[in-house]
Amino acid sequence: xxxxxxRFTTTLESRLxxxxxxxxxxxxxxxxxxxxxxxxxxxxxxxxxxxxxVGPEVSVDEVVAHAGRKRFTVVDLVPYGGxxxxxxxxxxxxxxxxxxxxxLGEDEQLTALATVLEERWVPTLSxxxxxxxxxxxxxxxxxxxxxxxxxxPSALPPRDEQLVLDxxxxxxxxxxxxxxxLVVDAVAARVPHVDPAFLLxxxxxxxxxxxxxxxxxxxxxxxxxxxxxxxxxxxxxxGLDVTVAVDxxxxxxxxxxxHGRFEEIER
Amino acid sequence: MKRPAIVVLLPERYLGALxxxxxxxxxxxxxxxxxxxxxxxxxxxxxxxxRVVTLETLLPDGYDPTSEAAAVxxxxxxxxxxxxxxxxxxxxxxTQSVPVAVELGDALGAAQRRFELVLLATHEDVTATGRSATxxxxxxxxxxxxxxxxxxxxxxxTVHAHLAADKLAVFGERGAEGYLDLGIPADRIVxxxxxxxxxxxxxxxRRPATRALLDETYDLDPDLPLVVFxxxxxxxxxxxxxxxxxxxxxxxxxDACEELARAGAAFxxxxxxxxxxxxFGRQHFEDALAARGTxxxxxxxxxxxxxLAVAADVLVAxxxxxxxxxxxxxxxxxNLTAWATAPMAPAFDGASxxxxxxxxxxxxxxxxxxxxxxxRASQVARASERAPYYHVGGADGGSAARVAxxxxxxAKPRPxxxxxxxxxxxxxxxxxxxxx
Numbered sequence: 001x002x003x004x005x006x007r008f009t010t011t012l013e014s015r016l017x018x019x020x021x022x023x024x025x026x027x028x029x030x031x032x033x034x035x036x037x038x039x040x041x042x043x044x045x046x047x048x049x050x051x052x053x054v055g056p057e058v059s060v061d062e063v064v065a066h067a068g069r070k071r072f073t074v075v076d077l078v079p080y081g082g083x084x085x086x087x088x089x090x091x092x093x094x095x096x097x098x099x100x101x102x103x104l105g106e107d108e109q110l111t112a113l114a115t116v117l118e119e120r121w122v123p124t125l126s127x128x129x130x131x132x133x134x135x136x137x138x139x140x141x142x143x144x145x146x147x148x149x150x151x152x153p154s155a156l157p158p159r160d161e162q163l164v165l166d167x168x169x170x171x172x173x174x175x176x177x178x179x180x181x182l183v184v185d186a187v188a189a190r191v192p193h194v195d196p197a198f199l200l201x202x203x204x205x206x207x208x209x210x211x212x213x214x215x216x217x218x219x220x221x222x223x224x225x226x227x228x229x230x231x232x233x234x235x236x237x238x239g240l241d242v243t244v245a246v247d248x249x250x251x252x253x254x255x256x257x258x259h260g261r262f263e264e265i266e267r
Numbered sequence: 268m269k270r271p272a273i274v275v276l277l278p279e280r281y282l283g284a285l286x287x288x289x290x291x292x293x294x295x296x297x298x299x300x301x302x303x304x305x306x307x308x309x310x311x312x313x314x315x316x317x318r319v320v321t322l323e324t325l326l327p328d329g330y331d332p333t334s335e336a337a338a339v340x341x342x343x344x345x346x347x348x349x350x351x352x353x354x355x356x357x358x359x360x361x362t363q364s365v366p367v368a369v370e371l372g373d374a375l376g377a378a379q380r381r382f383e384l385v386l387l388a389t390h391e392d393v394t395a396t397g398r399s400a401t402x403x404x405x406x407x408x409x410x411x412x413x414x415x416x417x418x419x420x421x422x423x424x425t426v427h428a429h430l431a432a433d434k435l436a437v438f439g440e441r442g443a444e445g446y447l448d449l450g451i452p453a454d455r456i457v458x459x460x461x462x463x464x465x466x467x468x469x470x471x472x473r474r475p476a477t478r479a480l481l482d483e484t485y486d487l488d489p490d491l492p493l494v495v496f497x498x499x500x501x502x503x504x505x506x507x508x509x510x511x512x513x514x515x516x517x518x519x520x521x522d523a524c525e526e527l528a529r530a531g532a533a534f535x536x537x538x539x540x541x542x543x544x545x546x547f548g549r550q551h552f553e554d555a556l557a558a559r560g561t562x563x564x565x566x567x568x569x570x571x572x573x574x575l576a577v578a579a580d581v582l583v584a585x586x587x588x589x590x591x592x593x594x595x596x597x598x599x600x601x602n603l604t605a606w607a608t609a610p611m612a613p614a615f616d617g618a619s620x621x622x623x624x625x626x627x628x629x630x631x632x633x634x635x636x637x638x639x640x641x642x643r644a645s646q647v648a649r650a651s652e653r654a655p656y657y658h659v660g661g662a663d664g665g666s667a668a669r670v671a672x673x674x675x676x677x678a679k680p681r682p683x684x685x686x687x688x689x690x691x692x693x694x695x696x697x698x699x700x701x702x703x
Contacts, residue, residue: 004617095444096422099616106617173625178610211609217506222425228350228357234342237369238376239406242339243361245368245395248426250360252503258352262503262510 008104008111009084012118013132016080017051020136024049031055031132037063041070046141053134056085060127063135072137081131082122083114083183089131090186100179110179113170116163117183121199124157129190156194168201180204181211217261221254271681272296272320272382274375274409276389276400279307280463281414285388287671289315292678295385296320298378300371300396323370325377332370340365368399375403386678387411392431401431410677414459414670417588418442418657420614423449424505430455434677436670438464438591439657441616457673460659460666464592468664470577471596478578485566487535492580492637496520497539497572497589498548499606507607513544516585516603517555521565523629528563532634537566539575539589581636583629586614590621594650595662599636599643603629619657620650 017028029040030053037052044050050072054063064074082088083101090097103110127133171177180199188196197205229235229243236242255261275285275297289295289311296318299308304321312319340362347357378384387404391397392413404411413432422445423429430451436459437443443456470477482489501512509515517538524536540548552567568575573592576582582593583601593600602615605625615621624632636643654661659669686692 093422093448095448096612099444099613102617103613104617107623174605174607174610175613175623178612181610207609214506214609218425221506222428224350224352225426229343229346232343232346234339237339237372240368240372240399240403242336242365242368242372242399243343244398244402244431245364245371246357246360247398248394248504249364250357251425253356253360254352255506255508256503257356259506261506261508262501 004104004106005084005098005101008101008114009081009132012080012115013053013134015119016078016134017053020051020076020078020134021049026051029053032058034058037135038066041067041072044072044139046071046139048139050137050139051134052137053080053132056131060133060135067135067137070139072139074135074137076134076136077127078123078134078136079125079127079130079132080118080122080134082118082125082129084131086122086130086132087125087187087190088117088122088183090182091189097182100175100182103175103179107173107175109170109173109176113167113176113180116166116170117199120160120163120166121157124160156191156198159198164199164201167199168204171204177204177207181208184208217255217259221251221259224254225250268682268684269381269383270296271385271679272298272378273678274298274378274384274387274400274404275308276300276303276387276397277414278303278390278416279305281390281667281670282307282311283462283465283667284414284670284674286311286314287668288388288674288678289317291671291675292385293681295681296382298322298325298382298384300374320378322374322378325374325381326370330370330373332366332373335373336366336369339369364395367395371396371399372403375400375407379407379409383679383682384409385681386674387432388414388674389432390414390416392429393426398431405431405433410679412436412674412677414462415442418461418591419445420588420591420657421445421586422612424507426504434673436673438666439655439659441657458659459669459673460663462667462670464595464658464662465664465666466573467577467592467595467662470573471662474577477574481537481571481574481578484571485535485537485568487537487566491533491535493535493537493575493578494524494581494633494637495537495539495575495579495583497575497582497584497587498541498544499585499587500541500544507609507611509606509608512585512606514551514555516606517552519603519626519629520583521555521559521561522626523633524563524565525559525561526630527634530630530634532637534580534637535566536563537568537575537579539568539572542569545569581633583633590615591654591657594619594621594654595658597647597651599646600650601629601632601636616653616656618649619653620646620648622646 013030026049027044028051029036032052032054037054040052067074104114105111122130171180184196184199188194200208225247272295294316297312298320301321301323304319343361347361348354350357387409389397389400392401401411411432412434414436418438419442428449435456437456438461440458446456499512499516501508501510538552549567576592576598577596579598582598583603584590585603585606590600590602600621602621602623604623622632
């Protein structure tokens, strides 16, 4: 994971742990692998709280079931790390994503927006949508544990209007807005049938739609320039496709004249 | 056996690499289009006793690209009409550009019949010439190198989103990012640096003298700091382009300077325009000043780009390679962002030490860099530390040598002459014996 994103996720994790220790002594094991979490369960005294942050290679269901058998009550499951490989992270253009997230901790608005998404939206998702999940479990004095205190959601949570307004307020600068649109795209790619604008106010929805429209125009002119002559075998002269010379000016003129992109410009 | 030759489509600022290549490879003809046969190219050729062969002279007398291209244009006409875009638009482009490719392909073909073309080196593979040349090389077993004309800090879009040459030489790892994201294999991209920036190795150590030269040339106040704005332009090659970023961004800079002047800040302001804007740049600059009724004094420069990068106390530009130059020479850099019609990926990363501002934050950004010594020092330190990621070797002056090395590694080996007949060998032996 790139360093700024890793640092951001570690900060989230620390705050999450602090919130769930509830001022009492707790045993904490983070980024636990398949062997670590079982060991952790054995070290907790009756009445004590255990926090296990498990990674993507660990089944949260298995941890919950096992904890139940070991006289734990699972009081909460908190998914986190949506950006660190979870549902908020794009799967394509990895260098671009690394560059965008390199501003976490550097750009105030971007960092605040990412924090709001991670702390207020990601925890409401199914653990399978995040890179990590914090399992909060209390060891009961009695023989048997109880079921999880909160059902695990299976779909996206209902729209939270206050969250959507806060997201708008934290995406007034272009960098944060770009990050937001990438994140919305990533969720839409990962969750079938979701309305891609579920995290956006009407204003941001319009901007998001315009952003897509602009990308689509670029894709359309590029495809047209690359393909318009493909079916013409005679375009090859002594092995050279002589139509490659057309692309540069053709793209410019398609944008200027066909799509009318720069109409207001006189020169 | 054919003699080796190299095809060169490199601008003057990259000729240091050709110089290094010729030193290593040895004498061979340089094949280039007439418009690229500059005095600087002639000088490099003369230094290595190489002949310059103009591509057009290899074509038969009376060669007419338009009539040569007529048949293929006829064949393409129905395809132009079926694009969904206005047929006249596609046809017009086709009629103008196809003959360029036909002529270049024919000339390169003639060159290949006469010479063993060991390498084709170009600084771009997007326009009619660069794209046709690299595409021709790929289908004619000629190794081709695209020495990037700039660091791709904006992810490659539309006409830029491909690699036609065998290999792409980039200034620093940062320049590879966009191409790797397009799925272009890493082994086709080589980090060499920009030969055009080799001069910074020496120039950066002459800051006071450089500043004095600028003070003299542009009538600047030597006692005041120097704030430079490097202009940009709108290529109209992406729908993200609002149309006239040159005027928009110049306006933002002037507004920021006026705001600073009103607040009592005293500084020299220089607008460094692109040489390609020469035709209209000064007039637009003066119009923009008149429209604002400015109080701050401004100088306008078309030249001295590298000197301004070295001597500036703050350099402002719009997602420009100029900012990378500032990183190399320890000049505080401000990137004016949010110029596009919709948000775009950041050009710089968070560790770059390049301050990112939107138009309404520009005055504050300049002021902070001029007045807050700790902030300024920290930005410069971060930029210096990160610079090698943007330009390999920082300002070590070794880029021409690195490109030359790559050219030597890519070029076909010099054809080995077959041994002379036995009679000739005996004659030479007899001559040597006679000389003893």
